[in-house]
Amino acid sequence: MLSCGIIGLPLCGKSTIFNVITRAGAEVKPYASGKTDPNKAIVSVPDSRFDRLVEFFQPKKVTPATVEFVDLAGISRDASKGAGLGNSFLSFVSESDALIHVVRCFHNSDVPHPEDTLDPLRDWNIVELELIYRDLGVIENRLTKLGEKKRLLPQESEEKDLLEKCQAYLMEESPLRDMGLSKDALRILSGFAFVTLKPELIVLNLDETQTGDDILGLDGMIKLSEEKHLKMIKVFGSMEMEMAELDLEEQKEFMADLGIDEAGRERLISQAYGLLGLISFFTTGKDEVKAWTLSQGDTAVDAAGTIHSDLARGFIRAQVVHYRDFLEHENSFAKCRESGTLRLEGKDYVVQDGDMIEIRFNV
Numbered sequence: 001m002l003s004c005g006i007i008g009l010p011l012c013g014k015s016t017i018f019n020v021i022t023r024a025g026a027e028v029k030p031y032a033s034g035k036t037d038p039n040k041a042i043v044s045v046p047d048s049r050f051d052r053l054v055e056f057f058q059p060k061k062v063t064p065a066t067v068e069f070v071d072l073a074g075i076s077r078d079a080s081k082g083a084g085l086g087n088s089f090l091s092f093v094s095e096s097d098a099l100i101h102v103v104r105c106f107h108n109s110d111v112p113h114p115e116d117t118l119d120p121l122r123d124w125n126i127v128e129l130e131l132i133y134r135d136l137g138v139i140e141n142r143l144t145k146l147g148e149k150k151r152l153l154p155q156e157s158e159e160k161d162l163l164e165k166c167q168a169y170l171m172e173e174s175p176l177r178d179m180g181l182s183k184d185a186l187r188i189l190s191g192f193a194f195v196t197l198k199p200e201l202i203v204l205n206l207d208e209t210q211t212g213d214d215i216l217g218l219d220g221m222i223k224l225s226e227e228k229h230l231k232m233i234k235v236f237g238s239m240e241m242e243m244a245e246l247d248l249e250e251q252k253e254f255m256a257d258l259g260i261d262e263a264g265r266e267r268l269i270s271q272a273y274g275l276l277g278l279i280s281f282f283t284t285g286k287d288e289v290k291a292w293t294l295s296q297g298d299t300a301v302d303a304a305g306t307i308h309s310d311l312a313r314g315f316i317r318a319q320v321v322h323y324r325d326f327l328e329h330e331n332s333f334a335k336c337r338e339s340g341t342l343r344l345e346g347k348d349y350v351v352q353d354g355d356m357i358e359i360r361f362n363v
Contacts, residue, residue, distance in 0.1 A: 001042070003068035004201075004272045005096025009123050010074030010114050012104035013205040015039070016237040018071035020265050021272075023244050038092055039071035045273045045280070046266040049323045049354055050291045053282060056331050057289050065280045065291040067273050070096055075127045076114070093131070094193040098275045099200040100268075101127065105215055106207040106237075120204065120217035121224060131195045132170050138192055139167045159188055170196070178228070199275045202232040203268065208239045211259050231271060235264030279353035282323065283307065294351055301347035304359045314363035317344040323354040 006014045022041035044064040054062050072092050093099070103120045104113065115123065146152060146160050162185055169179050175196035181189070189197070202225055206215065225232040240263055243251045255263065280291045281303055292306050300320070305312030321333065325341035336342035344360075351357070 001066070001068050002097040002276045002278065003040075003070050003095075004098045004100050004276065005038075005070045005072050005093055006100045006102060007072055007075055007093060007127060008102035009104065009127060010076060011111050012074065012102045012123065013106070013237045014074065014102045015071050016241050017100070017102050017203060017205060017235060017268075018069060020235060020237060020240045020244070021069050021269060038073070040068060042066050042068045043269060045269055045291070047270075047280060047291060050280070050282065050289070052327070053284055053289050053323070053356075057284050057286060059284075059286055059289045061288040061290075063288060063290040065273070065278075065293050067269065067276065067278070069100070069272070072096075074114075075130050077126050077130070093134075093195050096198065098272065099195070099198050100203055100272060101200050102203045102205050103221065105204050105210060105217065108207070118216055121220040124202070124221070124224065128175065128196075129173065132173060132175060135176065135192075135194045135196050136167065136170050138194065139163050139170070142192070143167070162188055166194075199277075200230055201268075201271055201275050202230055203264075204232065204234045205237045206234055208236055208258050208260075210236075231275070233264060233267055233271060235268060236260065240265060279351070281351050281353075281355045281357050283358065284356055296353075298351055299347060300345050300349040300351060300357070300359075303351050303357055304347075304361065307359060310363050311359045311361045314361040315347050316360045316362055317346065318349060319343075319358040319360065320345050320349070320351075321356050322352060323356055326356055 006018055008014050018039060018041070022043050044066055047064065050064055070092070075093075101124065103124050104118065105120055107118060115126070143160065143163055146156060146163075149156070152160065166176055166179070166189070169176065176189075176194050177197050177199065181197075186197075202221065204215070204218075204221060221232060224230070239258075243254060243263070246254060251263070255261070277296050278293050279296055279298075280293060283290050283292065292303065294303060294306060300318040301312050301315050303318065304315045319342065321336045321342040325336055325339070326333075329335040329339060329341065333342055
């Protein structure tokens with residue numbers, strides 16, 4: 001299962017955001033005594049389409065799509081040089097498939113800021129530079145080993161040239177995700193688990209007093225997200241963690257009293273799911289309604305294999321209708337068939353987010 005690693009400076013509220021997302025009740029405190037083992041939790045992906053299908057089919061079993069979140073220890077300034085938990089922690093970051101970068105925007109005298117002052121843009125840059133330094137270290141180690149060889153194989157020469165280009169790019173303090181690497185280049189680099197290649201979502205961690213736009217450093221973060229093409233959302237971390245103990249109506253009343261239109265939890269999970277490059281397709285019936293996870297660009301035979309390897313091995317056709325068309329035709333497969341929106345597709349059909357699929361196969 002693909003996972004999103006939650007990163008940020010110490011005391012930025014990563015564990016709070018983890019609890020908002022997962023409702024796992026992880027202890028909220030600084031990592032101590034050299035502890036680096038991260039908290040992990042698998043959560044259901046909010047999807048109104050799935051909810052509507054469950055309501056219509058009234059199945060015996062429901063299975064939503066899921067995604068894993070990992071609460072990682074804070075990245076200290078100079079972590080790449082061994083400060084804080086150092087590279088032992090950065091290795092956990094490399095195991096994540098996408099990054100949720102929590103940036104502290106709240107004041108709290110009981111939780112002193114590790115940099116003494118509040119500056120979201122500075123904090124983001126500190127963490128980003130540590131990730132860049134980590135990738136530079138990996139490249140330097142590999143280039144040293146290649147340099148010790150008397151003669152390089154053709155693929156090693158290609159790798160060396162590519163790593164040198166990446167090294168030069170990182171030296172400009174730019175993450176590799178901005179480099180516009182080709183699929184072939186990404187294939188060559190895949191074994192290095194470069195952390196600056198991973199997609200990133202910025203989460204501004206606010207308190208309940210920061211409901212307007214007069215947030216310190218907000219303009220700078222908006223400019224950053226636009227320039228770096230990074231999505232950014234606001235989450236009222238501590239407040240939403242406490243709200244999890246209330247029922248839905250009490251939560252709505254609580255937010256209304258504070259002038260907050262929407263909680264951040266569902267948006268954050270949905271954004272993270274998309275950040276991983278994932279889509280959902282559905283199988284439906286009275287026995288079960290299930291949301292299955294695929295990567296964007298996967299085909300009908302990939303979908304069949306996700307359900308069961310036998311379906312991929314004996315794949316004949318996929319009967320497909322998109323959720324939107326199913327809804328527009330009164331939740332009727334017969335009417336979808338009459339309109340031509342229910343159709344048979346071959347193994348090369350690229351599955352679309354929201355497709356409802358039935359696999360025809362013969363083994």
